Amino acid sequence: MESIDKPTVHILASLLHDAGVRDIVVSSGTRCAPLTVAFGRSGLFTLHPVVDERTAAFVGLGMALATDQPVALVCTSGSAPLNYAPALSEAYYRRVPLIAVSADRPRRWLGQREGQTIRQAGCLDAVVRCSVDLPPDDGTRKTLDKATDDIGRALAAATGIIHGPVHINVQIDSPIINFTSRTPCHICRTFPTPSLASDTSAFAALGLPHHPRTLIVAGGVRLSEAERSRLSRLALGGNAVVVAEVQTNIPGAMRPAEFDRDMKDAPVPDVVGIIGGDFVSGRFKQWLRTVAPQVKFFISCTPEDGEVATFGRIDANIPSNVAAFAEFLDGIADSEYRRSWESFIERIPEVKAPVIDILQALVDRFPAGDLHIGNGSAIRYAQHLRLQPDVTVECNRGVSGIDGCTSTAVGSAMVSRRPTLFVSGDMSAAYDIGALAVDGIPPTFRMAVIDNRGGDIFRNIPTTRELDELEQYFAMPPRFPLRQLAEAYGFAYFECSEATDSTIAEFMDYPGKAILRIITDINNNKNLI
Numbered sequence: 001m002e003s004i005d006k007p008t009v010h011i012l013a014s015l016l017h018d019a020g021v022r023d024i025v026v027s028s029g030t031r032c033a034p035l036t037v038a039f040g041r042s043g044l045f046t047l048h049p050v051v052d053e054r055t056a057a058f059v060g061l062g063m064a065l066a067t068d069q070p071v072a073l074v075c076t077s078g079s080a081p082l083n084y085a086p087a088l089s090e091a092y093y094r095r096v097p098l099i100a101v102s103a104d105r106p107r108r109w110l111g112q113r114e115g116q117t118i119r120q121a122g123c124l125d126a127v128v129r130c131s132v133d134l135p136p137d138d139g140t141r142k143t144l145d146k147a148t149d150d151i152g153r154a155l156a157a158a159t160g161i162i163h164g165p166v167h168i169n170v171q172i173d174s175p176i177i178n179f180t181s182r183t184p185c186h187i188c189r190t191f192p193t194p195s196l197a198s199d200t201s202a203f204a205a206l207g208l209p210h211h212p213r214t215l216i217v218a219g220g221v222r223l224s225e226a227e228r229s230r231l232s233r234l235a236l237g238g239n240a241v242v243v244a245e246v247q248t249n250i251p252g253a254m255r256p257a258e259f260d261r262d263m264k265d266a267p268v269p270d271v272v273g274i275i276g277g278d279f280v281s282g283r284f285k286q287w288l289r290t291v292a293p294q295v296k297f298f299i300s301c302t303p304e305d306g307e308v309a310t311f312g313r314i315d316a317n318i319p320s321n322v323a324a325f326a327e328f329l330d331g332i333a334d335s336e337y338r339r340s341w342e343s344f345i346e347r348i349p350e351v352k353a354p355v356i357d358i359l360q361a362l363v364d365r366f367p368a369g370d371l372h373i374g375n376g377s378a379i380r381y382a383q384h385l386r387l388q389p390d391v392t393v394e395c396n397r398g399v400s401g402i403d404g405c406t407s408t409a410v411g412s413a414m415v416s417r418r419p420t421l422f423v424s425g426d427m428s429a430a431y432d433i434g435a436l437a438v439d440g441i442p443p444t445f446r447m448a449v450i451d452n453r454g455g456d457i458f459r460n461i462p463t464t465r466e467l468d469e470l471e472q473y474f475a476m477p478p479r480f481p482l483r484q485l486a487e488a489y490g491f492a493y494f495e496c497s498e499a500t501d502s503t504i505a506e507f508m509d510y511p512g513k514a515i516l517r518i519i520t521d522i523n524n525n526k527n528l529i
Contacts, residue, residue: 004038005180008137008147008170012101014187015148017044019155021072021099023415025060027053029076031116032103033177035170036074045072048414048440053080055434057087058404060098062411065394066370070097070158077104078116081123081167086403089127091165093278094398095222097158098165100124106136106171121169129164130157136173148187161194161303161319196303198321200328206316209296212270213337214329217288218244218253220397221277221302223322230323231275232389239333240326241269241341245280246382247373247395254341256281257383259348263287267340268294272311273329275322276302278397280379285311301325355450355520356384357499359423362448362516363387365508366421369444370394372409374424375402376457378450380529382423392418402428407435410445419444427455430478436489443512447491450518452525453477459522460529486515495519 003010012035016024025048026036040047048063050056053075064071075081081102091098104120121133132150135143154166218231228249235242235252244253259266260283268291279285288311292298298313301320308314359381363371368390373382379395387393394412396405405428413420422445429449454477458464464474471477486493492514494507507516 002179003041004034005178006034006038006137006172007144008134009034009038010042011144011148011187012151012168012170013039013042013044015151015155015189016072016099017042018189019159019191020069022046022069023048023060023063023067024072024074025050025056025063025411026074027051027056027076027080029080029103030176031105031172032074032076034172035101035103037177039074050438052434053083054086054404055407055432055438057084057098057100058090058407058432059411059414059435059438061087061091061096061396061404062372062408062413063415064091064096064098065408066412066416070099070155072099072101074101075103076116077102077120078118080116081120081169085124085127086401088124088165088167090396090398090401090404092127092129092398094220094396095163096165097163099155099158100128100165100167102167102169104169104171106173124167127165128167129162130154131167131169133169134171136171152189155191159191159194161196162305196319196321198324200320200324202318203299203301203316203320203325203328206297206299208332209270211332211334212296213267214240214271214273214333215269216240216242216273216275216326216329217279218242218248218250218275219277219279220245220247220395221275223248223250223275227322231326234326234330238330239335239338240273240330241338242326243284246385246387247280247379247393247397248277249392251387251389254345255383256284257351257380259345260284260287262348266344267337269337270295271297271299271329273325274298274300274302274310274314275326276300276308278400279310280383280397288312351384354498354524355452355518356381358496358504358518359448360385361499361504362421362423362508363391365505366391366419369419369421370412370416372405372412372420372422374405374422374428375400376425376428376455377452377460377525377529378423378425378428380457381450402431404432406432406447407438409447410435410438410441413442413445414438414440419446421446421448423448423450425450425452425456426480426482427476427478429482430480433485436485436491441513445513446508446516447514448507448516448518449482450520451482452520452522456522456525457529460526482515482517491515493517
């Protein structure tokens, strides 16, 4: 088979494969044709076509989450790469290795009124860990060597100890498509698997108090299976108190949703061990900030680009293996403190509401799989759910936007070997409805849409709930004919309004992809957030 006559493109293909890329999400365009053709004909990758670049980037994000491997994106020049920004920003703060590859015109055409030409090199710098700009092929060894070094540098930034998105801009000269029978260039490079130290001597050297009251907190940080398993064992039977939200996937951990309405009597710790990630619960964060002067040590074990003081204070930030860090803190912790927390929790009544009962009925029929949750009210409802250990929860809490939640779940479902259940609010679903047009959504994909007449979260938070403009400018109930949209995109459609509704079983047992509309009374959703 003939190959594209652009050596830089083939070097890029080789290095992407060496870095662990197996899936590439491609969007249509002329300037990017050499990239798409070369990657497809190489036999090294599975290509997934998605027309809309914003959707494509979130689909790639979902694939990276499901496979725990870097995923590449390919688009044409002009405004196309700018559409990657929302998903790349999510990947940046969530530490997901997304590799954006954009085709571009040669630099000499900048400002010359050529179509689809913008200042593209560096256009995504605010949301990537590294960006490189590859000049057009000129046949010289110097150019190829420089391209190899730049690509390697970008891929190392994507897959290092701190994972994250990168941008590779490729200037492609005319003729855009030119074939050759010559053997494509192949460059081999080893990308070592980074690891964090398991030596806890640095923490021991801090001079922590003897048998401290120890609180370990984890937000939406991504953990390995081994780390989750170890933290779960500590949460279920250790000495330290382990607090983690549902999207951290630590079974047995205490959740802020269980107690954050009444924190005034919560036992104050001596040591707070921070594993990282974003917390949904604003009240829990505020409590830790309030008691910070009484805490002797705030220490973090996760690698950071700079000092992160989410709770208003940080005394040490030492890169360390999470499991070793947690094990060390639990080993010195005062078990009486844990018992005081358990007593505190027992005095707080369980939160009950029809919408949570319906969601619980859904997940009770979902014993193993990937549960994706939308932002806003949905992720807050999810904090109250009881899940089986084999359910993995994902939510776009890097920047906590509603854009791309459906696309992320779709991308994950496309490459996961497990069923996917996605729970979303109606505003989020309407915002990202184009995701349902993506080709290749498997029959194991389920989408449950909470119909709460728009952004119900705005009816419940102090900032907006009393405003005269609430409904028109904040809740903004969408025009959202879900039944017709489901049928148009080839989904079976169901509705339910009660947890005992037999429709829930029909929806979960349906043999193809399906959408469930959950009809709620918004007056019953108050005080859940």
